[in-house]
Amino acid sequence: MDEQNQELTPRQQTILNLIVHTYVATAAPVSSKSLLQAAGLSVSSATVRNDMAVLEELGYLTHPHTSAGRVPTDKGYRYFVERLLGDVELPTEERNTIRHQFHQAKLEMSQWMQLAAAVLAHSARGASLVTAPRLDQPRIRHLELISTQSHLVLLILVFQGGNVRQRMLTLTEPMDQDALSEAANRLNSQYAASDASTVRTKAVDLTDFEADVRNLLIELMIDDTPPSQEVYRDGLAEVLQQPEFISQSEARALVNALEEPSFLKNVLNSRVGTVQVVIGGEGRWRELSSCSMVLARYGVEGFATGTLGVLGPTRMPYGRAISTVRYVADLMSDLVSDLYSE
Amino acid sequence: MDEQNQELTPRQQTILNLIVHTYVATAAPVSSKSLLQAAGLSVSSATVRNDMAVLEELGYLTHPHTSAGRVPTDKGYRYFVERLLGDVELPTEERNTIRHQFHQAKLEMSQWMQLAAAVLAHSARGASLVTAPRLDQPRIRHLELISTQSHLVLLILVFQGGNVRQRMLTLTEPMDQDALSEAANRLNSQYAASDASTVRTKAVDLTDFEADVRNLLIELMIDDTPPSQEVYRDGLAEVLQQPEFISQSEARALVNALEEPSFLKNVLNSRVGTVQVVIGGEGRWRELSSCSMVLARYGVEGFATGTLGVLGPTRMPYGRAISTVRYVADLMSDLVSDLYSE
DNA sequence: TCTGGCAGTCTAGCGCATAGAGTGCTAAAC
DNA sequence: GTTTAGCACTCTATGCGCTAGACTGCCAGA
Numbered sequence: 223m224d225e226q227n228q229e230l231t232p233r234q235q236t237i238l239n240l241i242v243h244t245y246v247a248t249a250a251p252v253s254s255k256s257l258l259q260a261a262g263l264s265v266s267s268a269t270v271r272n273d274m275a276v277l278e279e280l281g282y283l284t285h286p287h288t289s290a291g292r293v294p295t296d297k298g299y300r301y302f303v304e305r306l307l308g309d310v311e312l313p314t315e316e317r318n319t320i321r322h323q324f325h326q327a328k329l330e331m332s333q334w335m336q337l338a339a340a341v342l343a344h345s346a347r348g349a350s351l352v353t354a355p356r357l358d359q360p361r362i363r364h365l366e367l368i369s370t371q372s373h374l375v376l377l378i379l380v381f382q383g384g385n386v387r388q389r390m391l392t393l394t395e396p397m398d399q400d401a402l403s404e405a406a407n408r409l410n411s412q413y414a415a416s417d418a419s420t421v422r423t424k425a426v427d428l429t430d431f432e433a434d435v436r437n438l439l440i441e442l443m444i445d446d447t448p449p450s451q452e453v454y455r456d457g458l459a460e461v462l463q464q465p466e467f468i469s470q471s472e473a474r475a476l477v478n479a480l481e482e483p484s485f486l487k488n489v490l491n492s493r494v495g496t497v498q499v500v501i502g503g504e505g506r507w508r509e510l511s512s513c514s515m516v517l518a519r520y521g522v523e524g525f526a527t528g529t530l531g532v533l534g535p536t537r538m539p540y541g542r543a544i545s546t547v548r549y550v551a552d553l554m555s556d557l558v559s560d561l562y563s564e
Numbered sequence: 565m566d567e568q569n570q571e572l573t574p575r576q577q578t579i580l581n582l583i584v585h586t587y588v589a590t591a592a593p594v595s596s597k598s599l600l601q602a603a604g605l606s607v608s609s610a611t612v613r614n615d616m617a618v619l620e621e622l623g624y625l626t627h628p629h630t631s632a633g634r635v636p637t638d639k640g641y642r643y644f645v646e647r648l649l650g651d652v653e654l655p656t657e658e659r660n661t662i663r664h665q666f667h668q669a670k671l672e673m674s675q676w677m678q679l680a681a682a683v684l685a686h687s688a689r690g691a692s693l694v695t696a697p698r699l700d701q702p703r704i705r706h707l708e709l710i711s712t713q714s715h716l717v718l719l720i721l722v723f724q725g726g727n728v729r730q731r732m733l734t735l736t737e738p739m740d741q742d743a744l745s746e747a748a749n750r751l752n753s754q755y756a757a758s759d760a761s762t763v764r765t766k767a768v769d770l771t772d773f774e775a776d777v778r779n780l781l782i783e784l785m786i787d788d789t790p791p792s793q794e795v796y797r798d799g800l801a802e803v804l805q806q807p808e809f810i811s812q813s814e815a816r817a818l819v820n821a822l823e824e825p826s827f828l829k830n831v832l833n834s835r836v837g838t839v840q841v842v843i844g845g846e847g848r849w850r851e852l853s854s855c856s857m858v859l860a861r862y863g864v865e866g867f868a869t870g871t872l873g874v875l876g877p878t879r880m881p882y883g884r885a886i887s888t889v890r891y892v893a894d895l896m897s898d899l900v901s902d903l904y905s906e
Numbered sequence: 907t908c909t910g911g912c913a914g915t916c917t918a919g920c921g922c923a924t925a926g927a928g929t930g931c932t933a934a935a936c
Numbered sequence: 937g938t939t940t941a942g943c944a945c946t947c948t949a950t951g952c953g954c955t956a957g958a959c960t961g962c963c964a965g966a
Contacts (some may be wrong), residue, residue: 251928288930290929
């Protein structure tokens with residue numbers, strides 16, 4: 223691939239750059255003439271046409287039909303993102319605005335996530351998605367056993383760092399609240415600050431019921447399917463207005479992707495601190511062929527991490543999207559490290 | 565309104581009924597002739613046309629244009645729902661299937677809500693929405709104070725019934741975890757099983773820090789804006805495929821409604837046990853003019869209640885929707901009363 | 907009160923012609 | 937060798953006219 227990319231002359235790069243920018247802005251195929259007047263190119267439209275033909279030959283552009291302007295291909299966007307975009311940063315003013323919003327929010331992770339989703343959607347003009355940070359090695363902080371119905375008990379499990387999970391369990395024989403509290407106390411003193419493997423190996427002197435609870439604890443600690451409630455979204459309505467989603471099938475693909483965020487796991491393999499760009503489903507996601515994603519992990523590597531990102535049409539303002547995702551991810555990482563580090 | 569409705573002859577009612585059913589099924593205007601062969605009407609198409617004209621005169625039907633079939637108006641749907649539908653119940657078999665699914669799910673409220681959303685979306689062919697049950701008079705079960713960063717403390721508040729809220733607070737001067745635990749213990753013994761007003765009136769012998777925490781407790785207990793994470797949705801992708809949502813503006817209205825479920829508060833005023841049907845936005849929601857909602861509250865009145873329902877085009881299978889919403893709401897009410905009653 | 911029949915109306919679809927936008931190519935100019 | 941001007945060509949979008957077809961509305965008769 224590199225050999226091909228090297229062949230682009232500076233002017234061809236400029237032209238590709240301009241085409242991406244104007245197409246992103248206008249959603250209409252870009253003609254050679256319109257490029258001239260838009261930007262200060264000091265050549266004629268015929269010259270631009272020649273370069274366009276070369277770029278099309280190399281696979282960076284297409285034609286909807288013979289007498290239409292040019293449109294970037296996925297490969298064109300990829301080249302744009304990796305070679306032409308450079309290191310974009312959000313303007314200082316916007317960064318300040320965003321940071322200000324975060325500092326004004328209540329000191330709650332859920333608020334921050336919601337805010338992150340709103341900022342991403344607005345600034346990157348896409349549908350945003352933010353998943354809660356999850357502990358890589360959850361440790362128990364505290365557990366409560368609450369008697370409800372005769373044979374039903376509610377277990378509440380608080381992890382170090384404050385994540386909470388709850389689950390019902392059924393009793394074979396009834397226990398009153400005092401007995402439950404006693405069991406909870408025993409388990410608390412036994413397993414406080416333990417991780418899953420410690421809980422699994424350390425099983426001394428437990429009643430049958432306590433052993434049952436212990437098994438449930440292990441299950442909850444190794445279960446890594448994030449409850450869907452821990453996902454925040456925003457901007458779907460706006461992005462569905464984009465012209466690429468007048469076709470219901472495209473719209474459906476996007477909405478499906480957002481409703482089933484578990485697929486992100488398969489997509490995202492970047493480290494905290496880097497931003498990953500997936501263009502046009504990148505072959506793997508046929509249905510998302512006209513969508514792009516800009517994703518990042520945030521949090522503290524090896525400790526607690528979450529995912530955030532933006533979905534939109536391939537005709538996406540990549541500069542804004544990437545810089546916003548990076549900035550918001552960094553902010554969220556700081557918040558996580560403030561919150562969860564001991 | 566009653567006088568007008570009384571004027572409908574039995575045959576006119578039959579015709580309205582048939583038109584609603586076939587239009588819901590086909591999404592195409594219904595002609596007098598197609599009605600004849602669809603149902604065993606023993607009259608001619610001309611007679612049907614006459615009755616159709618009467619029904620249109622009375623406002624129950626419209627014409628897209630002169631030479632098109634008839635389409636029910638909002639008023640027509642309203643009449644259909646209130647006079648023609650009768651008491652519909654889900655077939656026993658489906659009820660069993662649904663109940664079976666609930667019993668197979670893990671004993672977790674979040675799973676039940678998700679399942680409820682899935683069942684509603686699937687059975688009523690609409691976008692579903694389920695909000696978590698909220699305690700009307702929350703009582704404190706337990707609180708934890710967790711030291712994170714030097715001046716940051718995480719408060720975790722567990723309510724009777726297992727609802728959990730968390731919030732950060734900043735310290736004016738640093739405290740270590742032991743001091744925090746001690747404060748938490750004091751507050752726990754002081755305020756266990758208290759409701760908001762009790763916490764507010766009872767403030768004896770607290771340090772400045774403990775008083776701060778107490779104020780935060782009160783705030784969290786009276787704050788009734790449900791965290792958006794406690795809302796489950798499903799079926800949006802499917803319902804957007806319906807022909808009424810090829811227009812982006814209609815689609816946008818629907819998606820907006822789902823993204824901003826707080827508006828439900830203004831809509832829903834029914835009691836637990838009754839199902840509320842809002843047709844075509846019912847004048848109040850101009851943007852939702854081509855949408856209907858079937859909503860219900862569930863839970864235990866005066867104790868803990870949530871909302872669930874279905875959004876779809878006005879051309880909605882009201883029979884299925886109403887019976888499903890009612891059945892799922894009843895199921896969820898049972899679960900809530902099992903879970904939360906002491 | 908119902909029905910058969912007929913005139914009237916509107917849409918959806920097709921074919922056609924046209925204007926316009928944009929390219930591709932070639933031959934000349936730099 | 938590279939750039940440019942110019943021109944032929946292609947394809948779309950739009951508008952018009954026409955027709956077939958689907959329904960209705962209404963009237964006169966059963």
